[in-house]
Amino acid sequence: MYEAALSLVGEVGYPRTTIEGIAARAGVGKQTIYRWWPSKAAVLLEAFIDLGEQAARAAGTEAGDYAxxxxxxxxxxxxxxxxxxxxxxxxxxxxxxxxxxxxxxxxxxxxxxxxxxxxxxxxxxxxxxxxxxxxxxxxxxxxxxxxxxxxxxxxxxxxxxxxxxxxxxxxxxxxxxxxxxxxxxxx
Amino acid sequence: MYEAALSLVGEVGYPRTTIEGIAARAGVGKQTIYRWWPSKAAVLLEAFIDLGEQAARAAGTEAGDYAxxxxxxxxxxxxxxxxxxxxxxxxxxxxxxxxxxxxxxxxxxxxxxxxxxxxxxxxxxxxxxxxxxxxxxxxxxxxxxxxxxxxxxxxxxxxxxxxxxxxxxxxxxxxxxxxxxxxxxxx
Missing domain, CATH: 1.10.357.10 (Tetracycline Repressor, domain 2)
Known part of the structure; x- marks a missing residue:
């Protein structure tokens, strides 16, 4: 889901990115996205939070332990x-x-x-x-x-x-x- | 024109501001705007440059003389x-x-x-x-x-x-x- 949102914005630009497009790329129904996120901006925000947590795990730390x-x-x-x-x-x-x-x-x-x-x-x-x-x-x-x-x-x-x-x-x-x-x- | 653009964005927000709306408020045809500016963002940019020049004139200086x-x-x-x-x-x-x-x-x-x-x-x-x-x-x-x-x-x-x-x-x-x-x- 997050990867779909990030890659879609990178390819078609933000104005042409839609919830429907993110859903199609992630292989889920658009209602699945609407259930959890109010907007495409909210999906992006969560995607970057997730990236930060991934980076922390890759560095062998919890996100909260980073310094x-x-x-x-x-x-x-x-x-x-x-x-x-x-x-x-x-x-x-x-x-x-x-x-x-x-x-x-x-x-x-x-x-x-x-x-x-x-x-x-x-x-x-x-x-x-x-x-x-x-x-x-x-x-x-x-x-x-x-x-x-x-x-x-x-x-x-x-x-x-x-x-x-x-x-x-x-x-x-x-x-x-x-x-x-x-x-x-x-x- | 500039005042129309600035006030319209202030009232209805940028996403709902259109070239047509700016033209209507300024009392000109939309082709007049399209002839000079490629987008509503370009109108806004010129509006702020104009504001800066107005402020310089009000201060009794040329824009280029400001320090x-x-x-x-x-x-x-x-x-x-x-x-x-x-x-x-x-x-x-x-x-x-x-x-x-x-x-x-x-x-x-x-x-x-x-x-x-x-x-x-x-x-x-x-x-x-x-x-x-x-x-x-x-x-x-x-x-x-x-x-x-x-x-x-x-x-x-x-x-x-x-x-x-x-x-x-x-x-x-x-x-x-x-x-x-x-x-x-x-x-």
């Missing part, structure tokens, strides 16, 4: 995770459905709230935990709110991906980590 | 412009059409490229100029690329607005300026 590495070198750990995020965002395999889902959430507050609650915020909390650990070791300023601070790291990547302003590369991820940790102001 | 204030206090100048950006983003008057345009650009590369070239990038260049001036006065680190640095300032606001993660407030804008200039790392 940003803590090698003691905060800059290196953040470069590792932001480079991996770049790789995910530029992967052509999921580009069409993930853009479709993001765009649907921009204009639909209820879907957007579900996207944030179920998919985005759990990922952002991993940054909160890593930054809080860095505050405990004295690597991050004590007065910083980690829930705000993480947005300096993840938002620039999302911005380039969503708006396609400039290339999304590892070098860019490294620069963001350097600028965010070291600050733009001269010392 | 971020330079009082000599970089942090204060950035707080001023980011607070104004927050006010624009949360203004309910243009919320529906601006979200519709952003979402259309996320899934349509050609429209997205036009959005960036005509509307977004000229605004981002104002940050490049202000940050470059700050490098010349020694307020910003010499090694920083201003075109990347500005993304630490504008992307977090866009992220909260697009994805509706948490409230978009002046206090948030102030925190972003403080964190971006001072850096997250302890000194």
């Amino acid at each position: 940003i590495p803590d090698t003691g070198d905060l800059a290196a750990d953040l470069r590792t995770v932001l480079r991996a995020t770049v790789d995910e965002l530029v992967d052509p395999k999921y580009e069409a459905p993930s853009r479709a889902l993001a765009a649907a959430g921009v204009v639909d507050p209820q879907l957007g709230a579900e996207f944030v609650e179920k998919l985005l915020e759990p990922q952002l909390q991993l940054y909160v935990e890593r930054l809080r650990a860095a505050q405990e070791t004295g690597d991050v300023r004590a007065g910083i709110d980690p829930r705000i601070a993480l947005e300096l790291l993840v938002a620039p990547l999302a911005h380039r991906w969503l708006l396609r302003t400039l290339p999304l590369t590892h070098a860019y991820a490294d620069a963001i980590v350097d600028y965010a940790l070291g600050g733009l102001a001269a010392r | 971020i204030p330079d009082t000599g206090d970089l942090a204060a100048d950035l707080r001023t412009v980011l607070r104004a950006t927050v006010d624009e983003l949360v203004d309910p008057k243009y919320e529906a059409p601006s979200r519709a345009l952003a979402a259309a650009g996320v899934v349509d590369p050609q429209l997205g490229a036009e959005f960036v070239e005509k509307l977004l990038e000229p605004q981002l260049q104002l940050y490049v100029e202000r940050l470059r001036a700050a490098q010349e006065t020694g307020d910003v680190r010499a090694g920083i690329d201003p075109r990347i640095a500005l993304e630490l300032l504008v992307a977090p606001l866009a992220h909260r607005w697009l994805l509706r993660t948490l409230p978009l407030t002046h206090a948030y804008a102030d925190a972003i300026v403080d964190y971006a200039l001072g850096g997250l790392a302890a000194r």
